[in-house]
Amino acid sequence: MTRKEASSTGGAKKQVTVTINGKKYPADEGEILLGVAVREKIAIPHLCYEPSLDPYGACRLCMVEVIKDGKREMTTSCTLRAAEGLEVVTDTPAIVKYRNVLFELYLAEAPKSEVIKEMAARYGVTKTRFLKKLDTTDSLGNKCVLCGLCVRACNEIMGAGAIGFVNRGPYTVVNTPYFEPTKDCFGCGACAKVCPTKAVEFEDRGSERVMTSWSGTKVPLARCDCCGGYYAPKALAISTLAHITPSLREEIAALCPVCRGRRIARDEILAGRGGGAGSHG
């Protein structure tokens, strides 16, 4: 069994009751506690959690205290699994004290991120005592907090592995290998989609998508035969077609989604007039 299987919610799961801040909530056994809190609208700040990915535990904001045998232990709720009788509390004085320091560290690390500023302000932290990191050459606009979501989405969900962590310690950044344009990138934009601080940028320029954050990686776009517009990265346009019936595939292969819709609708109408499909018996 892999780590992922252990965490999968598939199959009939035993129901358990967990206690958060003194109130009882139902949960699947083994469910991630942070997930339960999110569902129940209990505010626990978090940056590196994504339900479809393996627990990661890097941002350290989601700390809760587990109460067990009268003792309390601080731990990250995104790596904590629901079990019968599990009891946690959020926002204890210790958590608040340490979390505020973490927010200050984030304000210094990603001084240009509005998301971080808003999140920290929600918890009363508006200033940082630490030296702000401002790097004019940063391709992530001084917004990245190294939560790793883009890297994991690219790797684990897309299977592309186009980006990764470069260097280590405080010099860690996310980018392509050797800061060179990479052929492994699909240009899907999953990285930008999952980024909690909106740090990842790309733009479509004519026939190309330019991944500005990823060393200027360029991805060719597919052009629609019908309207002439560029609509999606070529590689993705081709791989999506694999899921469509072969006869239809040929017909719509070179069309953008809008023109595809029109073409299919037109075909339907034509077919209907021919008296084939529409039997309103």
Next chain:
Amino acid sequence: MKIGSAADLEAVRQAGMQKLRPGKPRIAVGLATCGIAVGGNRVYERLREIIERDGLDIVLTKTGCIGYCKEEPLVNISIPNKPLVILHKVTEADVEEIVKQVSRGKVPADKALCRVPSWDHVTGCTLEYGKGFSKIPLYEKVPFFKAQKKVILRDAGLINPEDIDEYIAVGGYAAALKALTGMDPETIIKEVENSGLRGRGGAGFPTGQKWRITRDAKADKKYILCNADEGDPGAYMNRNEMESDPHMLIEGMIIGAFAMGAAKGFIFIRAEYPLAIKRLKLAIGQAREYGLLGSNIFGTGFSFDIGIATGAGAFVCGESTALVASIEGRTGRPHPRPPRLTDIGGGLFGYPTDLNNVETWCNVPVIMANGSDWYSRIGAEGNTGTKVFSLVGKVDRVGLVEVPLGTTLHTIVSDIGNGGANNKKVKAVQTGGPSGGCIPLRLFETTVDYESLNRVGSIMGSGGIVVMDEDTDMVDIARYFINFATGESCGKCVPCREGLKHALLLLNRIMAKKGTKKDIETLALLSDTIVATSLCGLGQTAPNPVLTTLAYFREEYDALVKP
């Protein structure tokens, strides 16, 4: 030839004894990395030249290191029926005279450090060398050795680490034979549990318990690992253990593999230890040749082999989950536990895995040979056995010292180490490497055991003891370790990656006399935060040097800042 029985082992033992005591003079040069670094190889080469030139009937060989770094290069001489004599600070210039004396059945007395009439190899073999040379001090009278107890370094500096026969001669592999042919896995694990042995990699987790958890995990395959990543600045115990006596590690792993039901083990060793890697490879090859590794060991049907995985110099790869990631070919970044290595899905390639430190494994053969009762009488309650420490820094007698757990810092630093170098006053020691803390002189009655060191804010760690004297700037020491930890942080979690960086910036500011009292408060709060919220042991312990210097040497910080 394969060793399949007690009789086979005995035959090899006798052949090995012929090498150790060839019936003629034998000169052995200490050639661990330390000895080589100070010219041991040149001494060896010169000896070879002269012995060849004069056609003398003297055996020349190499050995590991007995740990007295200050006195290197060390050469030992055994003349039939005379005590073994250890010569110190030997240079090429001394060689001519040494050979002259030895060929007359004598030793150069002015070069002699001590004599060893008999030596207990702890694995059921006491070598009686002989009597004589009464003017040379006895080994146990030498202040550096007096308070030591050699259990792990039982053979280091005495046998040739590149020859399995010599290891077998002093009782090696008899423990493995006994365990595999005379004990069942349950009994072996019970013995390890009863011995009280705790992990020597730093955290002190009970070894028997870890073995039992691994054994009990329900999986069709298991792995065992040896952690030889030793990355603490100032720590080199494991290096010497592997360079001087690699077979004790291999034997320990064979016994462990049998007890836990593993068919394959790996030694994860840092690439910066080329000589240790070379000797381990050689030792593994020799063990395979004798059938001590491979299939059907001692005809029991049990099969086990060891591979070597080298690390590319990242301190964090000593952390268990990062270590496994590194062996699997992934980036060495820790992940949250559970799953632990012993869990299904958490270990190497997803299989339950036991990880132990080099020195932990090296304890296993002596426990099997002498029994848990014998072992648990060494050391202190709850902290049994001995531990090897590297005593370095501003101490007079630099070296590797092995003492029973529960020995006081005072004994180690003053009695064995003879206090500060160049007659300076000792001010503090730092134990446990970058994860440890600084302990001031007034607490030197602290006993060195896992709990006592924790109580004063430090840790045992893997066994580095760095001595600081009156001239040492404690704020600078804190900065040194924070700088180290910052560079070694894997960069995954924010308290460690960003927090340590800002701790370093604050320390730099304070050192540059530009800091304020407020900066000290910020530094303290930041350190607490890093300890409380980091993902892995590196971050969780990295601020200890700051926290302890703040607790014990606050005045040094205050003197540097504006009010």
